Amino acid sequence: MNGVPAFVQTLGDGLLISDGKKWERNRRLLTPGFHFEILKPYVEVYNSVTDIFLEKLKYYAKSGEAVDIFPRVALATLDTILRCAFSYEGNLQDQGKPWYQIDFIYQFSNEGKELKQLCDYSHEFSNRIIKDRQQILKKEGLPAKRHLNFLDILLTAKDENGIGLSDEDIRAEAETFMFEGHDTVASAISWSIYCLGRYPEEQEKVYTEISELLVDKLEVTWENLQEMPYLTAFVKESMRMFAPVPGTARLLTSPMQFGDIIVPAGVHIDISIHSIHHHPDVWPEHEVFKPERFLKEDITDRHPYSYIPFAAGSRNCIGQNFAMNEIKVIISRLVQRYKVSLVDGHNYEINPELIMRATHGIKVILENRLMEKEWQIV
Structure with a gap:
């Protein structure tokens, strides 16, 4: 298996x-x-779900109270996958945490x-x-x-x-x-939000790009998704630092040579995606957050399997474009509306289970960037 x-x-x-x-x-x-013809209409769903998600965060922005962002994001990604994949609208984000716990x-x-x-x-x-x-x-x-x-x-x-x-x-x-379109995407989004707070200078670069792109509108269009180079690089670097799926495995159907060792067919091989993304020979200063890694012209010179947040080969994630589009809509609109900061003294220790989690949650503080009335723009 x-x-x-x-x-x-x-x-x-x-x-x-x-x-x-x-x-x-x-x-x-x-x-x-x-196919992109199928994915294109989903942008409306991403925006609709994000509307609810951002409104649920409004209380925390007003009160200054810290919020563990992962459960909120996970409700939003579950809401998205049920709407896009099954045309099911169950008001999951309004139901709250009990619904989430029985998932x-x-x-x-x-x-x-x-x-x-x-x-x-x-x-x-x-x-x-x-x-x-x-x-x-x-x-x-x-x-x-x-x-x-x-x-x-x-x-x-x-x-x-x-x-x-x-x-x-x-x-x-x-x-x-x-399963693959819910928790894994929630992990990618949540750690991207963590990186927004951890690296405020990078957050402002993303905010500048999104502000210039969206100008006086709130919803992200299909065309906009192709016009976010820095945000895209930011998200990719976040997934390099914190691989949504830290590891995977494969069952060899034929012998594999690994250096001087030949591993026979029938052996299960564990693959640490998190370790690959932090290999110092491939990623100099691998512990430094540098979105520009994904803006360089020589990015194609890297080994194709040096960056595999969606796995690789014939068994790569079939929904990776769906996931990336959803991530970019939520992160772009979050940055447009709120400034993200981390909580002083909170322990953001990683917990690499089946997906990448935080042992003590990903707590952030949100601050409104614009006045309330400005969010009434259509």
Whole structure:
């Protein structure tokens, strides 16, 4: 199963852990779901979710009270993935933390009973969304291609023999997409916010770029996403410093030579993405935060596997463009509205679990950049 932890295998045999012919077939069927024509309309969803996210932070900006940003961001990314992938709007950010706690991918317990309870809830939730969407498609027909969501593609995909995905496969892929598109993106965004506070000079460079780009508007457009070179470099450097997925694994299907050592087929290889991103031979001053690393003309001279926040090779993250677009919308609009600072004396120790977390949370202080009335601009 590609060396993934046992509790991840409860997701089902989706793209994350399937292999062989099944993985090849399903990857081929699902790839059209991430074409730019499909991704483009999602920008409206990113903005809508960000509107709610920023409003939820307003209290902290007014009071000056510190906020652990990770749980808030994770609610927003879960909200986004449910809207974009399944056309499901459950007002998750308004429901608050209890909803977040029962989400199966946020907090796995070491106790099997609790794990089973959370997974059962997830499976029931997924099955309900899938059945509801099947009824809608049966009644209203398939929407125009540019308005297809991920679940629509799962439900209608057919291979060269005209065979679609089984109900079990659909649920496995749906839950895999929720897992990979929720917590991992939340980690990337949260650590990017940490870097905004940790490196105020870099934050101001990002703010200047976004202010000049958006001028008197609040929402980010599809075109804007291609016009944020410094923000993009900032986010990439954040993901280099704090890889959202600190490590992964692969099962060798053929022998691999590593220096003078030949590792036989059938061996599981652990890959420390966090260590690769901090290799001093590839990344001089690897502990220094330098977004300009990703602005240099010689960036193509680096080994293609020296920077792999979305993994690499044929099994790289199918949704990486989706994720990067979402990250850029949330970070750009956050910087436009709030100035971010860290909390003096707080311990921001990393906790590299399945995803990169902070042992004691990522607490920040927010300060309004503009007057309240200026946020009424349409």
